[in-house]
Amino acid sequence: MSREAREPFFTVGELARKGGVTIRTLQYYDACGLLVPSGYSEGGRRMYGKRDILRLQQILFLKSLGFSLEEIGEKLLPADSAAELSRVFKQQRSILVEQIARIQQTVNEMDQLIGEVETGSDISIERLLLITKASRTDNPYFFLTRNMSKEQTEYLIERFNEQEAAEFNQDLQALTAKLIALYRRKEQPEGAEGQQLAEMWWKLTMQMTKGDLSMLQDMSALLVNENSWPADAADLREATQTFMREAVLAYLRNNNITLPKTRGESHS
Structure with a gap:
């Protein structure tokens, strides 16, 4: 040649x-x-x-x-034309922006912990263990752990070993990236892609809770609680509480799954 x-x-x-x-x-x-x-x-x-x-x-x-x-x-992705090449780099830029956002969330969590320590607040051993495990992974919803009970924290510590936690968080990252993309594209939660997302959520939820609906109820309560979310997670909060919620409710209806109600929430 x-x-x-x-x-x-x-x-x-x-x-x-x-x-x-x-x-x-x-x-x-x-x-x-x-x-x-x-x-x-x-x-x-x-x-x-x-x-x-x-x-x-x-x-x-x-x-x-x-x-x-x-x-x-x-x-x-193919990159044989300027338009395709632009799509490749836009995809990578989007991934990097999401990584930056997750890193910033981690920084904010560390700032929160520093503030708690400096004001004399006691950091429980359970939370320290969870932070230690989570620092080796990358969970986009990790900030929710600050509002977890001692029992919930202990459950998560015991639920996953290091390898399982890393694999779970990788799956959760993929779900979160898909959620944000569908939300920004204004897709329908009841549509095919929205239902694929809901199925992903259901499988991860069952993996995390081992089918314990009371644990699922507690986790759902954290997601709908406005005080659980930091200000810089506004996009993820809005996508979770609107698109994800509607997609999951449709998935549950379509599959005849009934969940216990959380305080302040209706599954009708």
Whole structure:
């Protein structure tokens, strides 16, 4: 394959060096169909062009967020035109903005804890243990734990080991990102995507509570309590209390599931 003046091509070694990956990694991506080179040289060497570099950039970006290669393969977008390339970078920008928001929430939680400590408030051992576990993961709803009872906190500590907590939080991040996207697009909670989201929520809820409806009732009460939410979580609160609520209620009706009522809430 000859190199065209308008678009340089790179051998597997050149791309590995310039892209900050190993040759073996590129060979593996080729073998599993994730990044197949645009062509081969007359000598049979892999040759990578601009399209391949853009695909590699997406792979490395998504991999840095903890996605598996199978998940990455499902999320990769074409980038053969300016419009498609713009979509790729907009997707990544959206993900980064959401990460920044979650980091800011964590910072705010730390500020809250610092304030409590400096004013002499007692931080329970249960809450310290939950904070220790949560600091190794990334739960977009972690700020709700400040209003949990001792029993609720102890339950969450015992419910998940470190690996399970990391996997649960990754699923919760995916659900939250989908929720925000559907809410901003003004999709219908009763529509197909809204019901897919509700099904995701139900499965995660059952995983967390082990089907204990009293625990579900307590968690739901936290979500509907305005005082549970910090000011900088306004978008997530609005999306949760409107779109998610309507989507879940429709899902429960469609599947003939009856939940106990929380204080101040009606499931009719």
